[in-house]
Amino acid sequence: MKYGFWAPVFGGWLRNVKDEQMPATFDYVKKVAQTAEQNGFSTTLIPELNLNDIKGIASPSLEAWSTAAALAAVTSKLEIMVAVRPVFHxxxxxxxxxxxxxxxxxxxxxxxxxxxxxxxxxxxxxxxxTAHDERYDRTKEFVTIIKGLWRDTPFSFSGKYYHMKDTYLSPKPVQQPGIPLYAGGESEKGRQTIAESCDAYVMHGGSVDEIAGKISEMKERRRKLNQKPFSSFGMAAFVICRDTEAEAEAELARITDVREAAGYAGFKDFVTESQLERKIQLQDYSVSNRGLRPNFIGTAEQIADRILAYERIGIELLLLQFSPQLEEMQRFSEQVIPLVEKKRAENRVSPQA
Structure with missing residues (x-):
């Protein structure tokens, strides 16, 4: 299992908590990243939104791509995954x-x-x-072009949304045949586009059975397309680790105390424009990216057992959120990661092929 974390570019992940003691500044993001790569975390995901979806559109947030380049310069081991939305690029x-x-x-x-x-x-x-399916049509052309430019010199393309002729790109990426592409989507159009065009599949949080079903379904799509298997399956989750189950449940109650807040401004667009598989409730939306659904809430022992359950069904990368980020990531690295490794060794747990 690889442990990743969401870069805290929005100043937190909780829509009901005004100040999470994690400012939306590069100094804080850098400190989190540098600490994380020394404490067992492999990857950071930098979300891309030009408005702050968590704390409200008037609140500060960092731009994803400049943050990614800056983090690359101040880290040495951490994988840096940045979100890209074709409609903006x-x-x-x-x-x-x-x-x-x-x-x-x-x-x-x-x-x-x-x-x-x-x-x-x-x-x-x-x-x-544009309409939902058109956005995925644009995405497919977009991915075709970036892959082609990383691979071929010169590269030409003519489609509905983009046209280019004899375009040169040099230097190419270090990684060949190109930079790995992760993607997540729940609609029929989204899943098919990802199966056709991307390298790894990432999911919002869900139960073990839900996630196992999605992994199986996406593997079957790749098989039908005669494409090589996905390189990785990942899942987003929010972690509440405490010394007792009661303490963890009290924290859960605090952060999901639904009330009016600026961070709910995007709720209608999220549920109407995304074509989600399951209806999302306002309480789920209190925490970013439906991170509560994997139930990584409780003691270190309980969370370690749940992580191993996801590992058994094929999850290889967890993209985790914490609040406050620095302190809770430290707790996770000290208490949960070693316990997962110990339990894996004791039980000889191995991921599903």
Missing amino acids: NPALTAKTAATIDRLSHGRFLLNVVSAWWKEEARQYGAEF
Whole structure:
């Protein structure tokens, strides 16, 4: 199991808690990343939103790509995964920027392809926000172009959304044939596009049975396409680790005390524009990315057992959120990670093939 974390570019993950003691500054993000890579974390995911979806649109947030480049320069081992939303980017410039950061980081760069869901953000930032399936059609062309530019010189393409002829990109990424592409999606169109175009599949939190079903279904899609298996399956989750179960449940109650807050501004767009498999409740939305559903809530012993359950069904990367980030990541690295390794050794747990 690899442990990743979400870079805290929004100043927290809780819509009901105004101040989580994790400011939306690069100094804080850098401290978290440098500490994490020394404490068992392999990967950071930097989400890309131009408005702050957690604390409200008037609150500060960091831009993803400049943050990724800066983190690459101040870390040495950490994989840096940045979200990219085609509606906000030119594919040739994206391919060029990504190749540069991959070289700056000596091959530690990853991309998380996201087809966007926030209509109001697109309006404010001048992006064309089309219907759901059209956004995935654009994504497919976008991915075809960046892969082609990383691979071929020169590269030409003509599609519905993008056109280019005899385009050169040099230098190429360190990683060949290209930078690994992660993506998550729940709609039929989204899952099929990811199966056709991307390298790894990441999911919002869900129960063990739900996640096992998604892994099985995506493996079958790849098989039908005669494509090589996904390189990895990942899952997002929020962690509440405490000395007792009662303490963890009290913290859960505190952070899901639903009330009016600026961070709920994007709720309607999220549930209407995303074509989610399951209806999301306002309480789920209190914590970013439905992170409560894997139930990584309780003592270190309970959380370790649940992590191993996900490992058995094929999850290889956990993308975790904590609040406050630095302190709770430290607790996780000291109490949970060693316990998972101990239990794995004792039980001879091995991931599903």
